[in-house]
Amino acid sequence: xxxxxxxxxxxxxxxxxxxxxxxAIARTWMRSAQTRYALACITLAAMIAAPIVTFxxxxxxAASETRPASVAVAHIHRAAPLAKDPALxxxxxxxxxxxxxxxxxxxxxxxLAGAMILWLRLLLTWMAAGRMTFRQVxxxxxxxxxxxxxxxxxxxxxxxxxxxVSSLIQGPVVIGWLRPVILVPVSALAGVxxxxxxxxxxxxLAHIRRHDYLINILQSVAxxxxxxxxxxxxxxxxxxxERENCCDDVAVSVTGDPxxxxxxLTDLESRRFARIAPALAASGGSLKDRIARLLGANSxxxxxxxxxxxxxxxxxxxxxxxxxxxxxxxxxxxxxxxxADGRQGVDFMTQPGRLxxxxxxxxxxxxxxxxxxxxIGAPEWVESDxxxxxxxxxxxxxxxxxxxxxxxxxxxxxxxxxxxEQREETVYHLVVARGGLRMEKKTNENCVRADRxxxxxxxxxxxxxxxxxxxxxxxxxIVTNNDMQHMVGALGVNGHPVIxxxxxxxxxxxxxxxxxxxxxxxxxIDPSVPSIFAALDQLGLKLEPAKGMVxxxxxxxxxxxxxx
Numbered sequence: 001x002x003x004x005x006x007x008x009x010x011x012x013x014x015x016x017x018x019x020x021x022x023x024a025i026a027r028t029w030m031r032s033a034q035t036r037y038a039l040a041c042i043t044l045a046a047m048i049a050a051p052i053v054t055f056x057x058x059x060x061x062a063a064s065e066t067r068p069a070s071v072a073v074a075h076i077h078r079a080a081p082l083a084k085d086p087a088l089x090x091x092x093x094x095x096x097x098x099x100x101x102x103x104x105x106x107x108x109x110x111x112l113a114g115a116m117i118l119w120l121r122l123l124l125t126w127m128a129a130g131r132m133t134f135r136q137v138x139x140x141x142x143x144x145x146x147x148x149x150x151x152x153x154x155x156x157x158x159x160x161x162x163x164x165v166s167s168l169i170q171g172p173v174v175i176g177w178l179r180p181v182i183l184v185p186v187s188a189l190a191g192v193x194x195x196x197x198x199x200x201x202x203x204x205l206a207h208i209r210r211h212d213y214l215i216n217i218l219q220s221v222a223x224x225x226x227x228x229x230x231x232x233x234x235x236x237x238x239x240x241x242e243r244e245n246c247c248d249d250v251a252v253s254v255t256g257d258p259x260x261x262x263x264x265l266t267d268l269e270s271r272r273f274a275r276i277a278p279a280l281a282a283s284g285g286s287l288k289d290r291i292a293r294l295l296g297a298n299s300x301x302x303x304x305x306x307x308x309x310x311x312x313x314x315x316x317x318x319x320x321x322x323x324x325x326x327x328x329x330x331x332x333x334x335x336x337x338x339x340a341d342g343r344q345g346v347d348f349m350t351q352p353g354r355l356x357x358x359x360x361x362x363x364x365x366x367x368x369x370x371x372x373x374x375x376i377g378a379p380e381w382v383e384s385d386x387x388x389x390x391x392x393x394x395x396x397x398x399x400x401x402x403x404x405x406x407x408x409x410x411x412x413x414x415x416x417x418x419x420x421e422q423r424e425e426t427v428y429h430l431v432v433a434r435g436g437l438r439m440e441k442k443t444n445e446n447c448v449r450a451d452r453x454x455x456x457x458x459x460x461x462x463x464x465x466x467x468x469x470x471x472x473x474x475x476x477x478i479v480t481n482n483d484m485q486h487m488v489g490a491l492g493v494n495g496h497p498v499i500x501x502x503x504x505x506x507x508x509x510x511x512x513x514x515x516x517x518x519x520x521x522x523x524x525i526d527p528s529v530p531s532i533f534a535a536l537d538q539l540g541l542k543l544e545p546a547k548g549m550v551x552x553x554x555x556x557x558x559x560x561x562x563x564x
Contacts, residue, residue: 118224
């Protein structure tokens, strides 16, 4: 989840930059304050929607159902390594080898910490703004209230609006949405002309009619959520600026003279002194710019530094997403579709500098490359098509390095795009049955190591093997000199993984035959052979269904391989 959220945040760097660039171009064609305000609001809404859509899309594939397994046990054939042979040690799940994949979990944590701080600050500010309506306030003079009621009728504000005088503010502000209150400063009592006060009150009533207080709260939530992107703050500043321009136009329409309203603004500004400014009040914009606009003396605005920063962010995001960490590749690799030769088994053998694969379905190649055979979103041919593969690498890379090279090969030749996730699914816990374990711990001293010079000539009794293969209508499980953890790695019941919960240590040799089952069923294909449950019970082991977090591989894209 952290990786998915972090990738969403990272994608928003270029998404937000693109949205801001489109806004900047479209804004040059807008002339009225109302149109520019609407454009800015739509742009901010698009910025909020972009990460939500990205996060939802990134989880669509994971929500798809896994394809059912055709047998009770996953079709895997791989050598389970001996502890004293480090070249064959099993690899952990290898995460995406890209710059975003390395940093996205940390980005998610940093974003959450920053957003929580800003959300808390916003909550405290909202509470403080609410308290201002009953702290150090008094009812306004009756003539002001009468003027306010007349203006309400002219501006078509139907809700009741209270008018209070406050000693905590610098200029008139609106607090509240459902029960709005207009606060005016005490300094306004000191000889403000009546026509000036009416113009200022008309401006605040315009905020109420337009529901600006509510929009400003939503706007502040967007700023706190997407705080890390400068384009969000840039667009938000434009919203506040155009909001004031829209209300200025309403005030001018009431007074009938722009000069009267300009004088009211300058008169109020001259009476200001340092007081608390409620951050959630529906206000904003530069007084100088507002006056210049009202007097028709606007000059072309220069390209803001924020827009330059947004363009730099866009370039940075492109660089981040285009970079991948250096990954070694095979020097030479040959992939060809396997020709039917009557073989039932498969070979997947590694040695330093060489990979030899015979008769492997693609899902087995992916499972070995990522050490995870739980695939989601794979087409049917990934399980049915079988391939032979020969690959060589310089030096003496170990198994982990070879599997990383296989990942690169799959991405190159199969166009594989994949990402790991965790999902809660049905699993089976392997536990010791009530009668106790009926398996003898031993080490097979007579096992034969595979010939690294001729990997295709696999011995009949190899060391460290963990093989499940089809034998007629049933399955055969052969284990030599392996511990319990590696043994259960080959098991899967109807596509569900098996997790070792026995606590048993030591190594074992094992040769068990059991019936294959129908997909998602316990019905045996060959009833004359015991089921996997009965076969394990004979060994003193038991499978118990449970719920657990399972590492899965989500296939975003895959194609049949390109010719050699």
